[in-house]
Amino acid sequence: MREFVVRARQAPVDPAAFLASVGKEPHVEYLAQMFMDGMFVSKGHREDTVLTFTLERSPDYSRSLCIDGRTLGSLGGLTERALLETFADALKLGSGLGKEETIVTDSGIAVSTVSFERLVKDKAQTRPVYVLDKKGTDIREAVIDDDPVFVMTDHIPMPRKTFKSLRRQGVEGVSLGPAMLRTSQCLVLIHNELDRRGPF
Numbered sequence: 001m002r003e004f005v006v007r008a009r010q011a012p013v014d015p016a017a018f019l020a021s022v023g024k025e026p027h028v029e030y031l032a033q034m035f036m037d038g039m040f041v042s043k044g045h046r047e048d049t050v051l052t053f054t055l056e057r058s059p060d061y062s063r064s065l066c067i068d069g070r071t072l073g074s075l076g077g078l079t080e081r082a083l084l085e086t087f088a089d090a091l092k093l094g095s096g097l098g099k100e101e102t103i104v105t106d107s108g109i110a111v112s113t114v115s116f117e118r119l120v121k122d123k124a125q126t127r128p129v130y131v132l133d134k135k136g137t138d139i140r141e142a143v144i145d146d147d148p149v150f151v152m153t154d155h156i157p158m159p160r161k162t163f164k165s166l167r168r169q170g171v172e173g174v175s176l177g178p179a180m181l182r183t184s185q186c187l188v189l190i191h192n193e194l195d196r197r198g199p200f
Contacts, residue, residue: 002194003050003149004038004187005123006031007116009156011055013063015088015095018055022084026057030154030183032083035067038187040078045069046191054116055091061099061113065090073108117162121169123149129171131163132186136173139193150174150190152183 010026012018021028031053038051047069054064065087076082086107094103094111102112123129128145132152136142151171152158167173176189 001048001050001147002046002191003052003123003127004190005052005054005116005119005149005151006034006183007054007056007151007153007158009056009153011053011057011154013055013058013091013095015092017057018091019084019088027155028084028087029080031087032080033182033184034154034187035083036078037184038191039067039069039072045072049191052119053087054114054119056116061097062115063091063094063097064110064112064114064116064119066110066112068108068110071108073106075107117165120149120151120166120171124169124171129166129169130174131158131166131171132176133163133173134175134178134180136175139174139176139190142172142174144174144194144197148194152186154183 008031011028012021012026018028035051039045039049049069050066052064052066054062056062075086090105090109090111093105097103097113099113102110104110120129127147127149129149129151176186
């Protein structure tokens with residue numbers, strides 16, 4: 001499996017505030033682009049991929065929305081608005097969750113009250129984890145182990161202290177080149193690199 005964990009530091013977990021954030025500073029519309037570019041291919045979706053978005057603007061706990069290609073169900077459409085409403089519905093279903101609880105929507109999205117740090121720490125204990133880093137090893141030269149997890153952020157740069165914490169956990173840095181790209185573009189490039197290495 002390929003997994004991508006995206007930290008959305010300003011994305012609100014309140015469903016109404018989430019939808020009201022389209023086109024504003026949190027730019028939650030980027031999550032819909034990441035979903036499309038990270039999960040879908042021509043005439044279908046990637047069953048070998050898991051996308052996890054961790055939304056952190058919350059009065060209680062962060063919410064992680066996990067979309068697993070193996071269990072992804074029917075969506076209300078593939079327009080940006082439809083995908084964002086699917087996310088908002090998931091957030092509404094998970095609004096009453098206690099700490100580190102999970103609930104799954106009819107469309108197969110798992111909503112969990114787990115922080116980004118805890119999520120990455122748990123994954124790093126059993127799987128190879130990579131963080132996007134301009135100073136990291138070029139992905140064309142990097143050895144990417146089986147069952148990788150790639151950690152990245154949305155349009156807001158990851159704090160330096162987070163990088164240091166990830167490195168202490170053994171997370172390796174990989175670079176996609178000299179240009180600072182949008183997260184949705186990063187997903188496409190990583191998929192392309194792994195697809196070329198096969199098997200697809």
